Amino acid sequence: MKISSKLLNLIKQSKSFLIVGHINPEADSLGSSLALSLGLRKLGKKDICVLSRDPVPETLMFLPSSRIVRPKPPAREFDVVFLLDCNEVKRTGFEGFRAKKTAVIDHHVLPADAAASEFYKSLSASLIDPGAAAAGLLVYRVLTALEVPLDKDIATNLYTAILTDTGGFRYSNASSESLKTAAHLVDAGAKPWDISKEVYESIPFKSLKLLGLSLATLERKDGMAWINTTKHMFGKTGATSEDSEDFVDFPRKVKDVEVAIFFRQDGEKSFKLSLRSKGRVDVQKIAKSFGGGGHVAAAGCKINGTLKEVQDKVFKVVKKAMKES
Numbered sequence: 001m002k003i004s005s006k007l008l009n010l011i012k013q014s015k016s017f018l019i020v021g022h023i024n025p026e027a028d029s030l031g032s033s034l035a036l037s038l039g040l041r042k043l044g045k046k047d048i049c050v051l052s053r054d055p056v057p058e059t060l061m062f063l064p065s066s067r068i069v070r071p072k073p074p075a076r077e078f079d080v081v082f083l084l085d086c087n088e089v090k091r092t093g094f095e096g097f098r099a100k101k102t103a104v105i106d107h108h109v110l111p112a113d114a115a116a117s118e119f120y121k122s123l124s125a126s127l128i129d130p131g132a133a134a135a136g137l138l139v140y141r142v143l144t145a146l147e148v149p150l151d152k153d154i155a156t157n158l159y160t161a162i163l164t165d166t167g168g169f170r171y172s173n174a175s176s177e178s179l180k181t182a183a184h185l186v187d188a189g190a191k192p193w194d195i196s197k198e199v200y201e202s203i204p205f206k207s208l209k210l211l212g213l214s215l216a217t218l219e220r221k222d223g224m225a226w227i228n229t230t231k232h233m234f235g236k237t238g239a240t241s242e243d244s245e246d247f248v249d250f251p252r253k254v255k256d257v258e259v260a261i262f263f264r265q266d267g268e269k270s271f272k273l274s275l276r277s278k279g280r281v282d283v284q285k286i287a288k289s290f291g292g293g294g295h296v297a298a299a300g301c302k303i304n305g306t307l308k309e310v311q312d313k314v315f316k317v318v319k320k321a322m323k324e325s
């Protein structure tokens, strides 16, 4: 996908930049934001603020320049705000931004009515490609188009973004482009094993204890497998929701399972769901029917009710989706 000259010119012509990812930031949101900010610096831009409503998770503090991330924007107007790895202001966790122009760099599926929305029409430029494996890949395309020389810090941020969003280059989105880009990033200084150690071999102890309790709830039926965590489990282990980020990957590993679900208890009667598909079923549609969203193979939503009520509701929709696909 070609990058619009609008986007490149917007970057060239602007002096001050706000860069913001989504709430509960993970490596793609942060890595792409940090890489964009480092790349802009290389273009001589001095006034850049990287924002995240939620703090950088401890596990991602190794990302170069992660310490520059701020929880609040300075009280002045910026030339442009860039939304990364999300395509609505709501997803950033902020009400809005003081910026003359707005741009989006994202790889999530746009909501059906997005093109007609005021926000979408108000965009000065965008690079939205749901076919891209990671927002980091899109930032790589932008920086390359701007002929920014990549250094180790930029490469490490982008490599981590692509590595994590492709599940370690294992998911169906691990395209030739993502693998080639990863190779370029290694040439530019990214160190695969150093990054893998940080991402995959540095699990907090409390997180693995929580996983143990959660895995004990594993069940399967009709091509679905699921696990859950309760507030009690979080209390017992001292773990937080951050520690359960990739738990949904475990029920997905079960042979012959098409759809995996992780139920995380957030309140007395409310659950956050992560849904994963091995490819045949579009879990984004399922999540959307409950007010959530995401990608075809990875999505999430929130549902109120007891665990039993929530599960009954979801299983019905998943079964229907499996029949139809």
Ligand SMILES: [Mn+2]
Residues within 6 Å of the ligand: 028, 029, 085, 107, 133, 134, 135, 165
């Ligand atoms: Mn992403």
